[in-house]
Amino acid sequence: MDLVLFGIQGSGKGTQAKKLAAEFGYDIFEAGGELRKIAASGSELGQTVKSYIDAGNLVPHEIIMKVVKEAIGARPKSQKILFDGIPRDGNQQKDFDAIMKETGRDFKVIHLKLDPEEGVRRIFGRAKTEGRKDDSDEAIIRKRMKTFTEKTVPVLEEYRKRGLVTEIDGMKNVDEVYAEMKKMTMSW
């Protein structure tokens, strides 16, 4: 069973994904991380991707879907995948669901819920250590959160209708959140 993790910026998805992957053998597909690698390559595509990331906008549909499709195609069905940061809007959801269906992959969804103001505080803290340009500008952080509310929440609602979503309180500390994540994962 694959896992799709949702949560606003700063909700702790990345930290929890790493812990789950280490204990339960998931491969992590982190959409933002994969796109940052392409941006860092310096290629023409990389420069395009970088301009979207730095501005806090979603990278064009075709680019991210090609990356995710290749990542799924490169893994045997027996390799569980933890998706972080995809799908982020209705179009991505349509294509993501189709790819998952074609490749015979089932998934569940966890939403790590967090107060957006706490998210902004946490991201400012992280910006100091990771040096991400899109994390050091409050207007850009808020723009990404607005995109989450406007475009990603409807995706979550659709999965909720299908009975796939579990909500976990991301305001708790890392170990408490992980204990709940683990309990969910083990029940599937």
Ligand code: AMP
């Ligand atoms: P994140 O690391 O999840 O905060 O993502 C950083 C940036 O990568 C986002 O602001 C977008 O520019 C880009 N990005 C990440 N995931 C996606 C996606 N699924 N679709 C389009 N752009 C994305």
